[in-house]
Structures are given as structure tokens and as C-alpha cells.
Amino acid sequence: MKENENFFERVYAIARLIPYGKVTSYGAIAKALGTARSARMVGWAMNASGLKEDIPAHRVINRKGLLTGKHHFQGTNLMQQLLENEGIKVVDNQIIDFEKHFWQPEITGFD
DNA sequence: AAGGTGACCGGCC
DNA sequence: TGGCCGGCCACCT
Numbered sequence: 001m002k003e004n005e006n007f008f009e010r011v012y013a014i015a016r017l018i019p020y021g022k023v024t025s026y027g028a029i030a031k032a033l034g035t036a037r038s039a040r041m042v043g044w045a046m047n048a049s050g051l052k053e054d055i056p057a058h059r060v061i062n063r064k065g066l067l068t069g070k071h072h073f074q075g076t077n078l079m080q081q082l083l084e085n086e087g088i089k090v091v092d093n094q095i096i097d098f099e100k101h102f103w104q105p106e107i108t109g110f111d
Numbered sequence: 112a113a114g115g116t117g118a119c120c121g122g123c124c
Numbered sequence: 125t126g127g128c129c130g131g132c133c134a135c136c137t
Binding site (some may be wrong): 007008030035036037038039040041044045048064 | 125131132133134135
């Protein structure tokens, strides 16, 4: 076991909980982890999550609903394609009805 | 061990 | 949400 994955595992756990057709923000995950200030770190964890096929990182975006991290995906618009595939409309790297598709992680029950 | 960095967020104009 | 600045936290070299 690796303690250094402690934080990452947290993010992965939440990311894996994201239901189909739903999206969340880094801050939401960070807050769920109790480290709202480390929202940036969440993004970093997602970066490593790119190595994990089980992590739907395409469902994780910033609070503006912008596909900020699509640049880190394989294709140029892979992330956008995936979201649209789940019924989420995306235009110019921006999610339509972001709030409507917004999903907040289960904060309760973590401790 | 220290410094730099980043898929962010919140506040202000 | 449009743009800029500062803060904050963990990872990487």
C-alpha cells in the first residue's frame, strides 16, 4: 500500500462515484474531501487519473462548466465527445445547463 | 530540503 | 461569466 496515494485515492473514489450523464467541479470534490482549498490538487490528481480508465475525468470540470482539462485528454475534443455522449451538451468547451448536470459528491458519510 | 508548478476558487472591477 | 490577482495545498525535480 502506498500512503502517498492517500489523497489521490480520495479523489479517485469520488470521481468514480460520479453517475452517468452528470458532471462535477474540482472544488466540489475538494470540498467533499474536506480540502476545498486544495481544489488545484484535485485537478492534479485527475491528471494522474488519466492513467486510470475507471476514472471518468471527463465528468470533472471547473466551476464555470468549462472543459479546462480537455487539453490533457488524448484527442482534442475527446472529453467533449464523451460528455455529449452522456447527453450533456457542450459548446466551445463549455457545458450547457451546467447546473442542471451538476452533481455533488456525497459529503456525508465520509467520517 | 527548497523552489516551482498547477485540469482551481473566490473576490473585485 | 468576462478578466486579473492572491491564496492555498500537495506533488515533482
